[in-house]
Amino acid sequence: MAVDLEQALQARKARHATFEGLHYHLFSDDCPDVPRGTAVFDGQVVYGYPRIGRILALNPALAEQFAGPFWMEEKVDGYNVRIARVQGRAVALTRGGFICPFTTDRLSDLMDLSVFDSEPDLVVCGEVAGPDNPYLESSAPFVAEDVQLFVFDFMRRNQAEFLPHGRKHALLERFGLRSARDFGRFGPHDLDAIRTILRELNGQMREGVVFKEDAPGGRRAKYVTSNSSISDIRTTAYSILELPPEYFISRILRLVLFLDEQGLGRSNVLDERLGAAFMDGLAEALRQFHAERKVYHTFRCRFRERRNAQHMVSHLKRAATRHVHLSQRSLRREGDYWVLEFDRVYPTLNGLLQQLLSGGLMFD
């Protein structure tokens, strides 16, 4: 498949980028046959990971989306990466197609890179999850520290499609790669079995599942637990003023629909947890504001190479907006690693608190 890079560059839908002397291009927007996040290294294409649509109710959506059987895999709460060997070195690409300095630095901790000796054109697709990551405050509950990689798909360079399910499992096993849990093969009418698994995942505070038809270009859909919706609300309290009201409402609706689907109905415990999700973040923001006159979250992650931590800070600063500022706290040696700490500061929430707490009159 040919990728028309020149045309995309002219239309400003692709751009040039560099990392440690490596020059590449990435698609910052969808183009015909080329999804956003696609990266091109010397004519070698690593296709973007396609967006997966969400269903809000298993019934009737599974039957509407899937004519036949599908595999059900766990959806891990982390950030999406594609890992490939390009120009002789393994790199990790973000969803947007940038080389991630953090993930790339830590690749030897995340997976057995000898997979690329046997399969040099393989693209490993997975989720990086864990508390010590530079992007997300939330984290899969089963990763206690640092980060781990959970592989869920393989592609090949210059090919937009995923390897079939059987081939994927053979590769996972052969190279001992950690993968997202595979719950097996189901049909659109196995609602009871699917619901039972989701109830268990919900009880363990896990995010949800992805349904994948095992066919070239097969359909896919994701579905999340009610606890995942509550967790989303909790972790976004600080950027709440930048989000559209739909953000919260659709999560509360997902939650209500999940309960409906499970025949569970409302409970006081759930109401309490939803209320706490809204309150916790804002109460913490107030506490911070009283103590330090600013509202921020501290992130921490560790690197093998000092210069990659510096690349990461530059990368994040370029991505900062007027709604979220970035401020480095420290970069220090701890054992074999360099530990980076930085804050995301939220000027809009800060401004609102300033106004509310000044003792002046509010007209609303």
Place this chain on the structure above:
Amino acid sequence: MAVDLEQALQARKARHATFEGLHYHLFSDDCPDVPRGTAVFDGQVVYGYPRIGRILALNPALAEQFAGPFWMEEKVDGYNVRIARVQGRAVALTRGGFICPFTTDRLSDLMDLSVFDSEPDLVVCGEVAGPDNPYLESSAPFVAEDVQLFVFDFMRRNQAEFLPHGRKHALLERFGLRSARDFGRFGPHDLDAIRTILRELNGQMREGVVFKEDAPGGRRAKYVTSNSSISDIRTTAYSILELPPEYFISRILRLVLFLDEQGLGRSNVLDERLGAAFMDGLAEALRQFHAERKVYHTFRCRFRERRNAQHMVSHLKRAATRHVHLSQRSLRREGDYWVLEFDRVYPTLNGLLQQLLSGGLMFD
């Protein structure tokens, strides 16, 4: 004080209106010395009720806003009206300066109108509260049915200022007018006594208080309970998509600040009630949508005169927006009254539910 109506009309800050053969003008925007909501009948001016600013923490705001003593009165959860006799008949004006067909129809039930025989230029300012009103879903907990008037200020025609506190109480007593509770006179440092009253009001699910300096043009400020903030969230679930995110966040912050002020801290019960406030409305919306494919609230109120009910429907239809439609259900005789029922329908929430529940994929 002269009101420059001509200039305001030219600037489209005032407009003409009629009610039952009565012609008048109202200020739809603030003008110099003339607040929004001011109405002019044949050169007689009924000034708009001024907006009262809100404080979010008694400490330090009371000391910042008030140099000396002030009266503390209950803030009643209802809608603001000004009642005056113009061209020989008593009418009730909304906050925006329109004659309210409902309140005007029910004036003889709400107060002793002989006050205008003795004091023809009096303007009675108060809150109409109760479950059977055409504007609000929420209602003061101490009005069990229909509506009641709670007077909290007097003005005179052609004068923008309020009568002093002593004169107000003399008039209330003389004409047996029901008034908002007056908790007495306090100073900015009587924080303990003020907090105790607010804790009691909160326990009774009441809205809050207004602080009023007893001097010509004296300062005023309002302060609400945490339960009032929860109630606001509950009653706005249906119009949630039209409200800015600040609406919810500032209420959750008020709630956290009220607890701080009371030295109460967080509680599971409060978290649960906040969560329920978000969930109740949306769960009800889903139930309605499943059963009737539309999301609406039904209002009910009763009139002495059938034609006033019809005026009210026209008035509300003119005020409806693309976000809220109005649909009459019924108008029927019950005893001495005509009972009007109508629905407010919420097309934006309706559209979102349609999209979420279609069984299709959502990309968010």
